[in-house]
Amino acid sequence: MASKIQPVKGTREFYPEQMALRNFIYEKVGAASRSFGYQEWDAPFIEPIDLYAAKSGEELVKKQSFTFTDRGGDFVTLRPELTPSLARMIAAKQGELTFPVRWWSFGPFWRYEQPQKGRSREFFQWNIDMLGVSSPEADAELIAVGATFLRSVGLNPGQATVYVNNRRLMDSEFDALGIPQEKRLEVSNMVDRRSKMESAKWDAYVLDSGLSQTQLDGLKNILADFDLWKKSDELVRLFAALEALGVKDYVKFDPNIMRGLLYYTGTVFEAFETSGSVKRAILGGGRYDNLLADVGGQPLSGVGFAMGDVVMGIVLQEKGLLPEFTPSPAPILVTIFDESLMQQSFSLSAELRRAGLNVLCYPEPAKLQKQFKFAAKMKARVVLTVGPDEAANAEVAVKNLINGGQVSVKREAVVSTIQNILASVIS
């Protein structure tokens, strides 16, 4: 009975302080999304495993998802990503929806990976997508939403950068090198791994995979060519739009950005914290133009990205960008003087709440000293007491915890007295 049961490995407990961080990210994510007119939505958290079979990539579904058979015999999984659910929901209402569809979501996902810095098995993810438009300007808008978020949490372009590439550009470069179609995914994955390997080892690895020395040299030239974007009309238009959208300083072309998932077809991007303290991407996404057909819908263009809360949380913490934690949402504590005056305190609390104030009321008689100590721990600004004298005179003792001042005011003046004290804190 009395043994402590630990949480499941890779899950997190959100005490109010951790919850405040999660909510801070959720609020900033929502504000950035809404500022571009995106609507909030969500999908189920458990989904049929078949939904992921097509495009999510073998590793994600077969090795990294929490799958199980439910009591009815259905083979289901805790969702490892959102895009397949998006595709299904859009396909189901494709005839009714007004395009372009702009949707965002923030919710839980699960991947059975080894927990490490920046990675947990149960995490929250921001997803945002635009559907029904194939323009590079739509790609630019999504990148601008990401940059707007980064700016809103206080990260400047020196601290966080969105690196952009384009699958079609790379495909034409790979064509020129004679890398066959069926090798492209493998080559993409090799490029993704390059920064984590020694140079000589990576070369050997590429040659082992069947590329020629000429192809390897050509590939390395491509990956070192930061002007390559000028060959891509899509990227030229993308950067022009980013300039007009006022976020160009957050974005750089980088031919090394590949993104392994099969479903990307055009522009791809990933944001990183630039100091390198967190090696994992802050956010990543791109254009996917074939996704709907795979779940039974008509072909439809899409572009979007996802951002996990774990890496973001670490970056904010390391940069000192987290707002100070407020222990209680209530700046006011009403004490209980004694049992005979308890109802006075309750009715005072109720009156203040009706006036729109958040109010803690001590829930039982206790020494006033203890109640004031509790008020201080909760970082209350104002403590109210109705003792026998105050009750007799229809007054309330108002203690200002910021400057230590105390006054007794008529009950009808309490709200305005409190509002004055609280206003003085804000200004």
Place this chain on the structure above:
Amino acid sequence: MASKIQPVKGTREFYPEQMALRNFIYEKVGAASRSFGYQEWDAPFIEPIDLYAAKSGEELVKKQSFTFTDRGGDFVTLRPELTPSLARMIAAKQGELTFPVRWWSFGPFWRYEQPQKGRSREFFQWNIDMLGVSSPEADAELIAVGATFLRSVGLNPGQATVYVNNRRLMDSEFDALGIPQEKRLEVSNMVDRRSKMESAKWDAYVLDSGLSQTQLDGLKNILADFDLWKKSDELVRLFAALEALGVKDYVKFDPNIMRGLLYYTGTVFEAFETSGSVKRAILGGGRYDNLLADVGGQPLSGVGFAMGDVVMGIVLQEKGLLPEFTPSPAPILVTIFDESLMQQSFSLSAELRRAGLNVLCYPEPAKLQKQFKFAAKMKARVVLTVGPDEAANAEVAVKNLINGGQVSVKREAVVSTIQNILASVIS
């Protein structure tokens, strides 16, 4: 490939309109919780099955939860309720936390039950608890939070009522009838089922379970005695506090309220919609004083309740209390006149967003008529266009979709022009 994959039975898809309902409930729940000074928190969504073994009741764990063995061999479950996670988290920091602890949460839960009106397998639940205080006034506070929520969504006491009972009161009545301790849970469950059975059948069922005719008659007397609360000091104090808290009109004593879960020890309560259109409780909770000891903590008093989003959503819908759905968070649409003027529209959008406005920008050149139609579907209030004339004169054409008026204003006057239009809508 092209076959449609359906969602898992009992899960829900949240299109923006359904998401708005979920968010409406979340916001009202949060506002009620914060107005009493409660802090938001959350627990993992997957938990070890052992966590629920002790107190959740056999049925919940063994028959109704989504349990599975994860890839590491651990036996886990999608959380069917929050209280055991609360107990573990409080127990783990019992020495550091400042009591009374007031916590609330709103998140997903899963129960493998037959989906029906008011019940889904994946649902959201509001949980709110106070820990460290055993006073009836603490019970009253929790009931007052619930009543405050009901009032805040527009339900008056004629439409929704919180029914209250007390386990200790019932225990002393059961003592008087000579109903043995080990039969109490069974009797509670029988009382819970009474309203769903014919009277004669229920009588037979009770007698079959081993109670005597005298005990059955006594039990029926108790269940018909709506003045019974006067025998309970706890309930007398509870109702006095509810009166002072201004929510007495939402609360009634009802000896038929039992609540099956083993862990309740004192006051218990359930809220119902009074017309009977939805038979399931809106919310339910009570006092539990032994929970922490079961997960390895020191004994600690607690009181709390939970409210699911499914029943609440139906009640709001049936009573016509849902706010009108806003298709887009952005009241402004910026059109694209043509490709050559695209960047003008993007930079205008960016400027407005920096001024704090939510702005949709059309993401590609298209016929203006189509763009205006989109604006109307999104219920935008204002449409902005930068055509060749406007661009030449550093102006913007501002169309007021509410009254159909159109003006061209200097670019630096756009924000104030928009603000005036939007202000006229609100007033």
